[in-house]
Amino acid sequence: xxxxxxxxxxxxxxxxxxxxxxxxxxxxxxxxxxxxxxxxxxxxxxxxxxxxxxxxxxxxxxxxxxxxxxxxxxxxxxxxxxxxxxxxxxxxxxxxxxxxxxxxxxxxxxxxxxxxxxxxxxxxxxxxxxxxxxxxxxxxxxxxxxxxxxxxxxxxxxxxxxxxxxx
Amino acid sequence: xxxxxxxxxxxxxxxxxxxxxxxxxxxxxxxxxxxxxxxxxxxxxxxxxxxxxxxxxxxxxxxxxxxxxxxxxxxxxxxxxxxxxxxxxxxxxxxxxxxxxxxxxxxxxxxxxxxxxx
Numbered sequence: 001x002x003x004x005x006x007x008x009x010x011x012x013x014x015x016x017x018x019x020x021x022x023x024x025x026x027x028x029x030x031x032x033x034x035x036x037x038x039x040x041x042x043x044x045x046x047x048x049x050x051x052x053x054x055x056x057x058x059x060x061x062x063x064x065x066x067x068x069x070x071x072x073x074x075x076x077x078x079x080x081x082x083x084x085x086x087x088x089x090x091x092x093x094x095x096x097x098x099x100x101x102x103x104x105x106x107x108x109x110x111x112x113x114x115x116x117x118x119x120x121x122x123x124x125x126x127x128x129x130x131x132x133x134x135x136x137x138x139x140x141x142x143x144x145x146x147x148x149x150x151x152x153x154x155x156x157x158x159x160x161x162x163x164x165x166x167x
Numbered sequence: 168x169x170x171x172x173x174x175x176x177x178x179x180x181x182x183x184x185x186x187x188x189x190x191x192x193x194x195x196x197x198x199x200x201x202x203x204x205x206x207x208x209x210x211x212x213x214x215x216x217x218x219x220x221x222x223x224x225x226x227x228x229x230x231x232x233x234x235x236x237x238x239x240x241x242x243x244x245x246x247x248x249x250x251x252x253x254x255x256x257x258x259x260x261x262x263x264x265x266x267x268x269x270x271x272x273x274x275x276x277x278x279x280x281x282x283x284x285x
Contacts, residue, residue, distance in 0.1 A: 005259070005260060005263065012182065012183075012184075017259070019263050021263075021266065021267060021270055022267070022270070022271075023270035023271075023273075023274060024274075027270055027273055027274065028270065030273075031266055031269060031270060031273075037269065037273075040265065040269050041262055041263075041265035041266040041268075041269050042262055042266075043261075043262060043265065044262070046261070136182065
């Protein structure tokens with residue numbers, strides 16, 4: 001099955017998420033770089049939408065993402081700069097958390113560096129997203145606030161292992 | 168905020184690979200400090216330090232045997248952490264499931280996709 005979601009902690013400053021898709025690489029790339037497409041799937045928690053998605057996908061180009069709660073209108077987001085763009089195989093961006101009126105800011109001006117790699121084989125595209133934080137503390141902080149891009153899943157592999165072993 | 172503090176302690180304890188390996192070992196049954204130190208090529212004092220962190224986080228306790236003082240896994244704080252994480256894992260998984268659907272739709276309508284390209 002190409003769909004399994006894998007999360008690992010390759011070093012104490014990183015979290016890595018691997019996911020495969022039944023689609024050609026160009027399409028998966030488009031879905032990660034074209035705002036009209038991103039806004040259709042990157043919706044965050046249930047009841048949230050992504051009203052703002054600005055992306056200037058080139059080296060030195062900036063981006064800004066913002067989510068809004070349908071219920072109370074609260075917002076949070078991310079913003080930053082593209083560091084490396086090699087369509088359709090590799091995208092590196094620096095990411096700052098924008099707490100909006102949701103909160104959970106990390107005490108750091110240092111952005112996380114997010115590397116997304118797209119590899120296609122036999123019509124299946126595997127996406128590897130590696131998030132590198134300025135320090136272990138910041139990674140763990142990001143993990144425990146739970147607001148940063150789903151990184152908290154870093155421990156899920158561990159949980160699965162525990163579940164398997166405890167069963 | 169009691170709960171958040173407990174979660175912080177759990178996550179801080181889980182953030183170290185040796186401590187995760189110790190917990191994985193304990194998931195298979197109780198073990199003495201010497202048994203725990205063995206696979207890690209680590210001194211007993213070094214292992215004891217990790218065990219203290221795990222103990223403070225409530226992730227392990229000391230078993231019945233007074234002589235061996237074996238450590239055992241306490242599953243409850245882990246379960247709380249798992250529940251808490253699971254909410255966010257679902258968000259991530261839901262995003263990717265939506266992306267699956269979108270990719271399917273885009274492949275079904277290649278002409279429409281071309282027009283979207285700038």
